[in-house]
Amino acid sequence: MYVKDNMTVSPVTIGPNLSVSDAMEVMSANNLHRLPVVDAQNRLVGLLTTAIIRLNSPNNSTTLSVFELNYLLNKLTVKDIMVTKVMTIGEDDLLEEAATKMLKNDIGCLPVVDKDNVVRGIITHNDIFAALINLLGYNHKGIRYVVNVSEDKPGIMEDISRIFKEHDVNMSNIAVYYTVRGVEVVVLTYGETDLSDVLKAAGYNVTDVKTMH
Secondary structure, three states, rough: OOOOOOOOEEEOEOOOOOHHHHHHHHHOOOOOOOOEOOOOOOOOEEEEHHHHHHHHHOOOOOOHHHHHHHHHHHHHHHHOOOOOOOOOOOOOOOOHHHHHHHHHOOOOEEEEEEOOOOOEEEEEEHHHHHHHHHHHOOOOEEEEEEEEEEEOOOOHHHHHHHHHOOOOOOEEEEEEEOOOEEEEEEEEEEOOOOOOOHHHHHHOOEEEEEEEE
16 A cells, blocks of 8 residues: 555645734644645655744743734744654555554654655545555455464465355455454455354354444
């Protein structure tokens, strides 16, 4: 899976000279929490988030009036508070690389840029979640099997696939997990034909069967 297939293309961006107050309005109007900051050529120069804005705003104990707060936010520009050292990803990079970068660095998004640092998109943790759900076929109608494999050895996947093929049942998704319970093979199939008894007769430990709606 590639970043370009899961990112938001042509995301909302702002310029560095925009006031923080106006940036907040852009965020609110578009229901966004992060905005790439770009120059006139759409090259990435920074990143602004709601967390950064909160960090640079007077706290609740301030004695300033609402008018004074609005004045300060209007005088403060995006370039005054934005993050300039922004971690990025390429659109042809693997989705797994994007997820690893976000996890290791505890960040919620990655601007997607080309070789000239021009913004092509943005990918967030929500995009990663959506891709994971799609990969695992969670919203797909069919039957989900969990098969616990006592010994991980070559040929198991082929054998399991053969069982479904021989009974004319089409597999839509397949995944392997290494857990404290051992190796678990998760298979999702189309249709309503339950082959759990067939799998058990073939010597497989079927630990869970669910009909997905």
